[in-house]
Amino acid sequence: MNILYISISGNTRAFVKNLAIYAEEQHQLDATNPLITSKEISDNSPFEIENDPFFTFVPTYLEGGNGVDNGDTEILTEAMRDYLEYEDNYKNCLGVVGSGNKNFNYQYCLTAKQYSETFKFPFIADYELRGTKVDCQRVYQALKNLN
Known part of the structure; x- marks a missing residue:
């Protein structure tokens, strides 16, 4: 399974690393x-064409506000x-x-929910x-069920 991720504070990187260790154990x-x-x-990152299916992992960073009627602009x-x-790399995203x-x-995982809506791929899961x-x-x- 291929994962593309972005990590600002290191949390997403740490989770993907732990997920890969768990996958190896399994x-x-x-x-x-x-x-x-x-x-x-x-x-x-250099932009590349993604030919193989992948999953996207994103943290949530938004600009101010409450995420309902203001402040839901993606940053970072x-x-x-x-x-x-x-x-059109998004077309290979599962x-x-x-x-x-x-x-x-409400802002919890809002970036991932926005990606799901924008790119028309499913919001699969969340973690804190x-x-x-x-x-x-x-x-x-x-992920395994969708792969």
Whole structure:
């Protein structure tokens, strides 16, 4: 399974790393369980055409406001949006996984929900901050079911 992700504070990077470790453990138990390859997208990433199916992981960073009637403008993660738009890469995306801080209520995972709506791929799962082992298990199963 291929994952494209953007990580601003390191939380998404840490979760994807833990998810890949969990996938390796599952693969060792049963070779039919898929492994995970990942690529971090940043402001400095060269744009490439993605020919293989992938999943997108995005944290939530928004500009001020409450996320309901104002303040739902994406900030800091625009490089991922641009990468998905490049040569219609989004067409190979099987879905998006979002993260954030549940203290932000409606804004929790709002970036992933916006990607889902904009690009017409499913919002698959969420996790808070760096996630937990249980989150890794749950997200891996959800990805595996769609792969």
